[in-house]
Amino acid sequence: MYPLKFRPILKERLWGGTKLKDVLGKPITCEITGESWELSTVEGDVSVVANGELSGTSLQQLINDNAEQVLGKSVFERFGTEFPILIKFIDAKQDLSVQLHPNDELAKKRHNSFGKTEMWYIMDADEDANLIVGFNKDVSKEQYSQSLAENTLLELLNYEQVKEGDTFFINTGKIHAIGAGVLLAEIQQTSDVTYRVFDFDRKDKDGNYRELHTELALDAIDYEKKDDFKVLYPKKTDTVxxxxxxxxxxxxxxxxxxxxxxxxxxxxxxxxxxxxxxxxxxxxxxxxxxxxxxxxxxxxxxxxxxxxxxxxxxxxxxxx
Incomplete structure (x- = not known):
């Protein structure tokens, strides 16, 4: 199989912008496009080949027909015919909601899904753009719940200013949010399970508040302050x-x-x-x-x- 490109799956988000088009050349037609899904077998959003003689074939069909050849024997033995990675580019014109993702065990029990461990590589960032990653101190479940009730959650969160090349690893359970002005590449487990816990009191295009997952999140959050998210990596040229x-x-x-x-x-x-x-x-x-x-x-x-x-x-x- 020759190297395959896939048609981008473009997602409108109320926090999205135009950088996917202006910086990355994506064929967006809406000024609130937040995500370009590059490789996906999520139900309803399956990637389709864009180049060569296999053009028009879905990634899922390729795997179904040639699982070990496409995935690798050990990957097939572990995941079957499910593609285990979801690849995206994300443009945040506004702050994303504060959220977290459950681990494999909880996601399987509640949603029959994988958990969602992810990695972010910053491709472009406006001046003073930042991310929320984790808490700024150890927090109890009671303190966290009280902060939600008093609308003071943001005071407990850790902010990281970012620039191109910065890389972050987001464990399941870690509270996080992509800040306004950030364009990034995201690598994650194949899962679309997100627990949204704070959304800046925003309303969608129909004037409705987006759903919060307050109760589901309580047992999924890692309440400890941990400095385990910044990825420090060598940057030698012409090598891996x-x-x-x-x-x-x-x-x-x-x-x-x-x-x-x-x-x-x-x-x-x-x-x-x-x-x-x-x-x-x-x-x-x-x-x-x-x-x-x-x-x-x-x-x-x-x-x-x-x-x-x-x-x-x-x-x-x-x-x-």
Whole structure:
């Protein structure tokens, strides 16, 4: 299977803007587009191939027909025919709601879903843009509930100012929010389960407050202050720089000024490339596909080598 691109699945969000179009070239037609889903098998939002002879074929169909070849034997044994990763670009013109995600056990019990561990790579940030990540002190469940009742939750939260290249790992249970002015790449478990706990008293386009998940969140929150979210990674050029290695995905950062050859014969996993700067050509045993900033390519697991041809690019590499 040659390297595959997929049609972006564009999502309108009340907090969205136009950076997906202005910075990444996405074909948005609405000025509140918040997300571009790049790779997904979430029901109702399944990615479709956009390039080559497989154009028009869904990612789910490719996996159903060739699971081990696409996913890798060990990935197939672990996840079956469900693609375990959801890849997005997110543009926050306004602050997102304060939220968190349940772990696997809770998500399975309540929603028959995976939990949602995720990673953010900041691609663009307005001056003084920030994220909310965790609490600024240890908090009890009672203190947290009282802060919601008194509308003082924001006083308990930890704010992180961000710039391009900053990377954050968001464990399940960690309270968080993407701040206004941030454009980022998101890598996460395949799950769309979110517990929204504070939404700045905003109303949707129909004048309604969005649903809060106050009770569901109480047993899912990690109330401890933890400084475990900032990902410090090497930034050497023309090599593979490890970023995150967790049970759900592994990510590397590649800043290339020249071609790079990778032996993937022992990699029992698909490989995803998200281009966060410049452009490149991704080549494998079966063909080649160009990639530029804001695009994503999937390389099947039965690839024995990958050649990245470029004169200048920044790539996030994702495997299982």
């Amino acid at each position: 720089n490890p970023m995150v290695d967790c049970p759900y995905f592994k990510t590397n950062f590649l800043e290339l000024t020249q071609d790079l050859f990778l032996d993937t014969s022992k990699r029992d996993s698909f490989t995803i490339y998200m281009c966060v700067g410049g452009s490149a050509v991704v080549m494998n045993d079966f063909g080649e596909t160009s990639i530029s900033k804001g695009e994503t390519v999937l390389v099947s697991a039965n690839t024995t080598n990958i050649l990245l041809k470029t004169k200048g690019s920044k790539l996030l590499e994702v495997t299982i």
